[in-house]
Amino acid sequence: MNEPHVPHDWLALDPLPHIGFIGVGNMGLGMLTRWRALGGPAVVHDIDPVRTAQAQALGAVAVDSPAAVVGALPAGGLLVVCVVNADDCRDVLWGDQGAAPAMKSQQTVLLTPTLSPDDVCGFARQLGEQGVHLIDAPMSGGPVRAAKGTMSLMVAGPTRHAWWPVLQRLANPVFDLGDVVGDGAKTKLVNNLLAGIHLVAAAQVMTMAEKMALDPRRTLAVIEQSSGQSWIASERLHRVLNGDSATLAHMGLLAKDTALAVAAGRAVGYASEMGMSAQVAFAQALTQGLAQADDSAMWAFMRTLADEKDPAS
Amino acid sequence: MNEPHVPHDWLALDPLPHIGFIGVGNMGLGMLTRWRALGGPAVVHDIDPVRTAQAQALGAVAVDSPAAVVGALPAGGLLVVCVVNADDCRDVLWGDQGAAPAMKSQQTVLLTPTLSPDDVCGFARQLGEQGVHLIDAPMSGGPVRAAKGTMSLMVAGPTRHAWWPVLQRLANPVFDLGDVVGDGAKTKLVNNLLAGIHLVAAAQVMTMAEKMALDPRRTLAVIEQSSGQSWIASERLHRVLNGDSATLAHMGLLAKDTALAVAAGRAVGYASEMGMSAQVAFAQALTQGLAQADDSAMWAFMRTLADEKDPAS
DSSP, X not given: OOOOOOSOOOOOOSSOOOEEEEOOSHHHHHHHHHHHHTTOOEEEEOSOHHHHXXXXXXXXXXXXXXXXXXXXSOTTOEEEEOOSSHHHHHXXXXXXXXXXXXXXXXXXXXXXXXXOHHHHHHHHHHHHTTTOEEEEOOEESOHHHHHXXXXXXXXXXXXXXXXXXXXXXXXXXXXXXXXOTTHHHHHHHHHHHHHHHHHHHHHHHHHHHXXXXXXXXXXXXXXXXXXXXXXXXXXXXXXXXXXXXXXXXXXXXXXHHHHHHHHHHHHTTOOOHHHXXXXXXXXXXXXXXXXXXXXXXXXXXXXXXXXXXXXXX | OXXXXXXXXXXXXXXXXXXXXXOOSHHHHHHHHHHHHTTOOEEEEOSOHHHHHHHHHTTOEEOSSHHHHHHHSOTTOEEEEOOSSHXXXXXXXXXXXXXXXXXXXXXXXXXXXXXXXXXXXXXXXXXXXXTOEEEEOOEESOHHHHXXXXXXXXXXXXXXXXXXXXXXXXOSSEEEOOSOTTHHHHHHHHHXXXXXXXXXXXXHHHHHHHHTTOOHHHHHHHHHTSTTOBHHHHHHXXXXXXXXXXXXXXXXXXXXXXXXXXXXXXXXXXXXXXXXXXXXXXHHHHHTXXXXXXXXXXXXXXXXXXXXXXXXX
């Protein structure tokens, strides 16, 4: 996951359209930061007054409800939904003062959370009934990259090309996954399941290395230059070895994503044993109160499990 | 696993010492190719006359037995054992016309196969009784890199530094894993277990992606630039997608290594669930006659398992 090549050629876009952001949490605020840095106009809503104030400090107009975001958005604007899960999406779209009833035909929702493909397709169908388009666009890369415009977006849906000039200003790389709404969600889940497996595997294998009295730094250095290399092991385990416990990605996120991915596999008649093993590991970590910990804590958690298995150690 | 930086500074070594190779199979012949390209003198033994002829064509002196390799090796030479498994090692060292009884005190054996740490320590002890040193030096990277001197060596043992000028001519990187014989074997197993887990996981997750009707090329392209990235998925799955079925690494090797790694973990009281799952997957692949297939066939094998689980597909 190298830094993508920037700057790159952008499609023409003048003037920059208004973007409405529903949700300016870690990722939403990152995207807003990027859009404002380019001079793009924005209107936002968030239930958290602290987040709202941060968005205002960036020059966004803050309003009271999802419906009010749509009200303040010109017909040619894009509505970005950047909340955590499917329940939140339902709430901001169709709940009390939800955005959907206020939207006009031919307007577009860009849906960025990691959701089950079924939920994404259901939202697209429901919006489609009133002529509103949905672009399935899960994001990846974390808040820092979102703010720099170097996060990635996995984009699917028949109207995606109309918004490409905006998407490529918000993210790099932007992956074009075709016309089928849901393929963004599926691809994101497949990727995140693999990341979850790799993280659990690295935590288990490093725990095994420690039980064997190997030096963890030396071991990781060999793995990184050998066939056992993975991006997430390098990223997470170095931070653990450096004593950096800052929470960059909550354990709860990969717990959610691995569960969603395994369920999505089951929905098409496929069970990945490794995936289920990762799902169990994350679920166990959550029962130990680690939902809000950085997911690199998986290594420490695996050590704890190992010591339980082997009380002599 | 980028190509290491070459050329690099070598420690002085003049003249190049004699190396005795017991075993000039894929990796041994690669190492011999490298040593001969540098002008180094070599004496070899292999049970396979084809391999023996290839070694002679490279300018090595071929002899009839492991004992004869030692007989032809000057006191200041290095004996490299490059066979497949622990039984082979026992056979070439202590079997009929084995090398060990012919060795002189203070001579050194460089042991390059991937073995259990217990076996490596046992061999070191047994050689030590006659004053012969063992360097624990499992290798990684495949025959092509071995022939270019860009394979990796994971080196442990108290006398390793005496042979460093030779090791750094045979491999790059050469990882210095310290004084403890067995730590090379342990590190190699830990790495290979992770590689085995990643390969099985990638095969399962790509199978899931196909069941979801995602395009495999697009999916892999996203994964490679996202948090699910791993070296082995990129290397193996691209070859599958390109229809390249050349056997570069036999399935039987990772089957052996994952089993050895899981056993080594168990020996120190640790069970990695992901590791056991990988071990089972490789063992199943072998029961389907895939021992001699390239290990990238794991993806096709996982598809087969998925279709068995779901006969409707």
